[in-house]
Amino acid sequence: MNQQSESRVATGAANTDVTATAAATASAQAAAPAPTRPTPIDDSTQAAIGVPLPHESAALHVAGEATYTDDIPELRGTLHAALGLSRHAHARIVSLDLAAVRSAPGVVAVFTAADIPGENNCGPVLHDDPIFAEDEVLYLGQPVFVVLATSHELARRAAALAKSDEVVRYEPLEAVLTATDAKARKQFVLPPLHLKRGDPAAQIAAAPHRLAGSFEVGGQEQFYLEGQIAYAIPREMDGMLVYSSTQHPSEMQQVVAHMLGWPVHSVVCECRRMGGGFGGKESQSALFACAAALAAQALRRPVKLRADRDDDFMITGKRHDAVYEYEAGFDEQGRILGTRVEIALRAGFSADLSGAVATRALCHFDNAYYLSAVDIVALACKTNTQSNTAFRGFGGPQGALVMEVLMDDIARELKLDPLDVRRANFYGIGERDTTPYGQRVADNVLAPLTDELLASSDYRARRAALLPFNAHSPVLKRGIALTPVKFGISFNVPFLNQAGALVHVYKDGSVLVNHGGTEMGQGLNTKVAQVVANEFGLPLSRVRVTATDTSKVANTSATAASTGSDLNGKAAEAAARTIRERLAALAAQQFGCTASDVSFANSAVEAAGASMPFAQLVNAAYLARVQLWSDGFYATPKVHWDAKTLTGHPFYYFAYGAAVSEVVVDTLTGEWKLLRADLLHDAGRSINPAIDIGQIEGGFIQGMGWLTTEELWWNRDGRLMTHAPSTYKIPAVNDTPAAFNVNLYHNDNAEPTVFHSKAVGEPPLLLAFSVLLAIRDAIAAAGPGMHGAPPLRAPATPEAILDALEAFAAAQQTASPTPQQPGQTNPATTSPTTEAAATPTQASTTA
Ligand code: MTE
Ligand code: HPA
Ligand code: MOS
Numbered sequence: 001m002n003q004q005s006e007s008r009v010a011t012g013a014a015n016t017d018v019t020a021t022a023a024a025t026a027s028a029q030a031a032a033p034a035p036t037r038p039t040p041i042d043d044s045t046q047a048a049i050g051v052p053l054p055h056e057s058a059a060l061h062v063a064g065e066a067t068y069t070d071d072i073p074e075l076r077g078t079l080h081a082a083l084g085l086s087r088h089a090h091a092r093i094v095s096l097d098l099a100a101v102r103s104a105p106g107v108v109a110v111f112t113a114a115d116i117p118g119e120n121n122c123g124p125v126l127h128d129d130p131i132f133a134e135d136e137v138l139y140l141g142q143p144v145f146v147v148l149a150t151s152h153e154l155a156r157r158a159a160a161l162a163k164s165d166e167v168v169r170y171e172p173l174e175a176v177l178t179a180t181d182a183k184a185r186k187q188f189v190l191p192p193l194h195l196k197r198g199d200p201a202a203q204i205a206a207a208p209h210r211l212a213g214s215f216e217v218g219g220q221e222q223f224y225l226e227g228q229i230a231y232a233i234p235r236e237m238d239g240m241l242v243y244s245s246t247q248h249p250s251e252m253q254q255v256v257a258h259m260l261g262w263p264v265h266s267v268v269c270e271c272r273r274m275g276g277g278f279g280g281k282e283s284q285s286a287l288f289a290c291a292a293a294l295a296a297q298a299l300r301r302p303v304k305l306r307a308d309r310d311d312d313f314m315i316t317g318k319r320h321d322a323v324y325e326y327e328a329g330f331d332e333q334g335r336i337l338g339t340r341v342e343i344a345l346r347a348g349f350s351a352d353l354s355g356a357v358a359t360r361a362l363c364h365f366d367n368a369y370y371l372s373a374v375d376i377v378a379l380a381c382k383t384n385t386q387s388n389t390a391f392r393g394f395g396g397p398q399g400a401l402v403m404e405v406l407m408d409d410i411a412r413e414l415k416l417d418p419l420d421v422r423r424a425n426f427y428g429i430g431e432r433d434t435t436p437y438g439q440r441v442a443d444n445v446l447a448p449l450t451d452e453l454l455a456s457s458d459y460r461a462r463r464a465a466l467l468p469f470n471a472h473s474p475v476l477k478r479g480i481a482l483t484p485v486k487f488g489i490s491f492n493v494p495f496l497n498q499a500g501a502l503v504h505v506y507k508d509g510s511v512l513v514n515h516g517g518t519e520m521g522q523g524l525n526t527k528v529a530q531v532v533a534n535e536f537g538l539p540l541s542r543v544r545v546t547a548t549d550t551s552k553v554a555n556t557s558a559t560a561a562s563t564g565s566d567l568n569g570k571a572a573e574a575a576a577r578t579i580r581e582r583l584a585a586l587a588a589q590q591f592g593c594t595a596s597d598v599s600f601a602n603s604a605v606e607a608a609g610a611s612m613p614f615a616q617l618v619n620a621a622y623l624a625r626v627q628l629w630s631d632g633f634y635a636t637p638k639v640h641w642d643a644k645t646l647t648g649h650p651f652y653y654f655a656y657g658a659a660v661s662e663v664v665v666d667t668l669t670g671e672w673k674l675l676r677a678d679l680l681h682d683a684g685r686s687i688n689p690a691i692d693i694g695q696i697e698g699g700f701i702q703g704m705g706w707l708t709t710e711e712l713w714w715n716r717d718g719r720l721m722t723h724a725p726s727t728y729k730i731p732a733v734n735d736t737p738a739a740f741n742v743n744l745y746h747n748d749n750a751e752p753t754v755f756h757s758k759a760v761g762e763p764p765l766l767l768a769f770s771v772l773l774a775i776r777d778a779i780a781a782a783g784p785g786m787h788g789a790p791p792l793r794a795p796a797t798p799e800a801i802l803d804a805l806e807a808f809a810a811a812q813q814t815a816s817p818t819p820q821q822p823g824q825t826n827p828a829t830t831s832p833t834t835e836a837a838a839t840p841t842q843a844s845t846t847a
Helices: 002-011 016-031 060-064 151-165 179-184 200-206 250-261 288-300 309-317 354-363 396-414 418-425 446-457 457-472 525-538 564-591 614-623 688-708 765-782 798-815 835-845
Strands: 078-086 089-098 105-110 144-147 168-172 193-197 209-217 229-235 239-244 267-271 303-307 321-330 336-348 375-381 476-489 498-506 511-515 543-545 599-601 605-606 609-613 629-635 639-641 647-648 653-666 673-680 737-746
Touching: 060 309, 078 151, 078 309, 089 144, 105 151, 105 288, 144 288, 179 321, 179 336, 179 375, 179 457, 193 354, 200 321, 200 336, 200 375, 209 396, 229 288, 239 288, 250 267, 250 288, 288 303, 309 614, 321 396, 336 354, 336 396, 354 375, 354 396, 375 498, 375 511, 396 418, 396 476, 396 688, 396 765, 418 446, 418 476, 446 457, 446 476, 446 737, 457 476, 457 653, 457 673, 476 765, 498 525, 498 564, 511 564, 525 543, 525 564, 543 653, 564 599, 564 605, 564 609, 564 614, 564 629, 605 614, 609 614, 653 765, 673 765, 688 737, 688 765, 765 798
Parallel strands: 078 303, 239 267, 336 375, 511 543, 673 737
Antiparallel strands: 078 144, 089 168, 105 144, 193 375, 209 321, 229 239, 229 303, 321 336, 476 653, 498 511, 498 629, 599 605, 605 609, 639 647, 653 673
């Protein structure tokens, strides 16, 4: 006790004593009513692992006090930037005359590619991403110049002069807009990827049943609530501080340095938090950081570039849309014997991250299923559109979706419950367990997870109940679907799987953590704080995670591939453990025991019956000249990848999940509603169930938006017409189903990840496949005599649903004189490549 009061004097850590804090608060209130400010985290909150603690900034988020880049107080002399955009999808720039822009009200300067001292490039992998177009524009919306003005509004008005022929004169060139057109011209940003195992052609030819089909899915705008923004502040001796809303501060630092022709140490990039990234700020924050930094350096003034929503839509890339052609041979149970797919992704005008996206698509075609003989081709098609980029799932959803469509096709072909076809194809345990790319699926929980979901969702009974419902409901049709997910966790570029952290323990026992990850709302900082607090036996309030800062942790990877807490949690844990071990050694000296006997809990250290407050031990360590800060580093073990053969062990482990969705479709209007969704997802041993469930709900709803309401539409000039919330529909609160049962599947990670947790950021997005296939099921119910699957494209907008209903009905009419034989595919239901699609299947039924 005596020691404790001494420590308070030495450290001033009065707030570790609850009574003292309460007394102080009471007296403060008596003196004057204290202004009520949101406390980030209640002091009594324990850091326990596995506890559903609120997001570390939750109170700030709801109070509007969380600081985003645009909230940073502006320095005197700050100028505002806006980008002048191209008017053509593909054109030669004949002349550029910026006089009118320079003389526009409030304008201070205009810069183009010619003003860039270093390289005019901000591409993450290849050097094919100009910051400003030089001689040629490659998409409609490409920045040609940046204008600096005294206000945001004046900058935008001046930038809009880019529309004038007086300012930029173009000679239009032929534009290639779609993946299909690019493929026909063999126009790719990267060479095609081709992975083959076994002899699928022979297997398909010899199979008792065959089908072929094609499918397409649209892209998706990230629609982060906070748009792209950078605030660049010049510093002495050719230095630059860039505040950037980015998932990748180290890359922003590098591209800015490269653009200025500087060494990387001259640039600091900082990001406290983003108002969402969803992949859209993994690489494409770069253009904004570079444009702001270029102007800031040229003018030696702080420059803020905040893209207006419409400009953000027009400039930045989205999820890759995809066109598929597929073929499969299968047995009576629907088990696939051989399959083939071509996935043509629209990459846009540059490579960006499309190589890794295409690779992930290729590695997720299997989804939850063993494919003994398989041929997968992934194409990154070069088009005159925005350069498509990372979006939650990173190609994984595009790879797995077509497999789920195929499962549904097979089930409809064989008149089986699609669930049974799925289960017949599940990866095995100890057999049928190697992926097409050669990694063994060692931690497979698909079967027990599905069983648990079947029971909790009452799937079988609800499916049975649909028959009488649909029989008596001529207009409204219900459908249900269960889809599973297996998602590979790790960057599929092995060297990116590394992270660093820096932990400081101050003399009062409070802890400051910096790590290489970024906070975008996903709760990474909360989880990392929990890990560090747990290491020291402290409540969360004693641990503060600061803004991501390239001057603290160097050479970080993007916060992406869902690996944020796996990587940074481990690095921070390592840093904290180093300090704890030093503290334990000192405590052991004082207690007369060994360091391994010393435990850290409840803000105290304890061993051999003796105990001392954490803060007191820290202060003693300081006086004994023990280093109270440490770095930590983590590199994911086991991962490797051979980019030539497309084989290896790209993923440390897999995350699993499954969902059951039930919808009702109005067959007259194409409107539909999600009635109930049951989600069961494997987040390993969850560090924070509240945050993980939030991620699962958010990922599912976001995936549902992609597959149903979010439609990107370019006109024939290559102008994106859906570039604002007025025409681009993301899900709203009332799209959440009335019955929304979201649960964690209890499953410790078999690998020694941080507390045996699993990454959770991206995989749940794929649970939304169940919504699309439930809609398909409802459409199928509108033609109960029909055979095969309705030709429903994604997004399944009301128009797409009506088109599918119409095509299905038309097929029914043409088929009606001769009733369909079981196993016969209706041409219209499989593929626009009708001959190829229908012939082998029909042949198989007569064989
Ligand atoms: N959750 C929120 N709220 N906001 C986001 O921008 N991005 C997603 C996911 N969840 C995102 C999110 C994406 S694309 C990824 S890769 C992961 O979070 C990244 O964070 P993590 O690795 O820490 O999970
Ligand atoms: N996910 C996200 N970003 C990436 C990946 C990935 O798998 N690989 C390389 N960059
Ligand atoms: Mo997420 S698409 O890996 O940023």
